[in-house]
Amino acid sequence: VIAIGGLSLGGQITAEMLSQRPDICQYALLESALVKPMKITSALVAPTFGMSYGLIKKKWFANMQAEYLGIPKALFGEYYRDTCRIGKGDMIAFLKANSIYRIKPTLAQTSAKVHLVAGSREQKSILDSARYLQSAIPGSTLELLPGYRHGDLSINHPAQYAQILQNLIK
Numbered sequence: 001v002i003a004i005g006g007l008s009l010g011g012q013i014t015a016e017m018l019s020q021r022p023d024i025c026q027y028a029l030l031e032s033a034l035v036k037p038m039k040i041t042s043a044l045v046a047p048t049f050g051m052s053y054g055l056i057k058k059k060w061f062a063n064m065q066a067e068y069l070g071i072p073k074a075l076f077g078e079y080y081r082d083t084c085r086i087g088k089g090d091m092i093a094f095l096k097a098n099s100i101y102r103i104k105p106t107l108a109q110t111s112a113k114v115h116l117v118a119g120s121r122e123q124k125s126i127l128d129s130a131r132y133l134q135s136a137i138p139g140s141t142l143e144l145l146p147g148y149r150h151g152d153l154s155i156n157h158p159a160q161y162a163q164i165l166q167n168l169i170k
Contacts, residue, residue: 003169004112005029007154009094012101015133018112019104027168028112031161032122032150035103035129042099046092053088070149070156107136114140115168119148126150 004025006014011033017024055061062080071079086094114137118130127144134142143164145153154161 001025003027003029003165005031005154005165006033007031007151008033009098012098015103015107016101018110018114018137019107022106022109023111025112027165028110028114029117029161029165029168030114030133031117031153032119032126033116033129033133034098034126035101036125036132037100037102038125039100042096045095045099049092049095050088053091056086056091057084070152072156075155103133103136108138110137113168115164116140116142117153117164118142118144119150119152120144120146121149123150 001024004014004017005028006012008031011030012035014028014030015033015035018028056065059080062083063076065083066076066079114133116130116133116137118126120127130142130144134140148157153164
């Protein structure tokens with residue numbers, strides 16, 4: 001495998017892959033991966049989301065969420081369709097797992113050249129995680145993108161994402 005990339009949960013999955021198989025790929029691009037556990041958030045996921053789950057199927061609420069997440073209007077239909085397909089139990093499990101993920105010490109043994117990316121307008125926990133990942137992966141590089149929010153790079157700037165990946169591989 002030449003390169004693996006992941007955004008958010010995908011970034012966590014990429015980090016886990018690198019920790020389990022240090023030589024799985026030559027290059028890795030992790031965008032906005034939360035790797036510093038948030039215990040309080042995890043504890044609140046089930047009760048809070050359990051009570052509000054029905055809202056995700058309401059278009060007005062989905063529009064607010066999509067706008068908050070920076071989903072382009074052209075992708076709203078797909079976003080809404082896919083979100084509606086996620087069951088309540090699966091959504092709670094995903095959110096809980098996402099909020100408590102912790103990197104393994106073996107991540108430091110990866111042979112991949114790793115580039116980390118986060119937006120300057122991300123939550124503090126994501127920015128802290130990006131810095132923590134950089135310190136945990138020898139030789140990794142970190143790029144904070146001015147004005148970008150969570151997922152902005154890969155969702156709204158795919159050409160720039162591709163350029164960063166090409167630069168990493170050069």
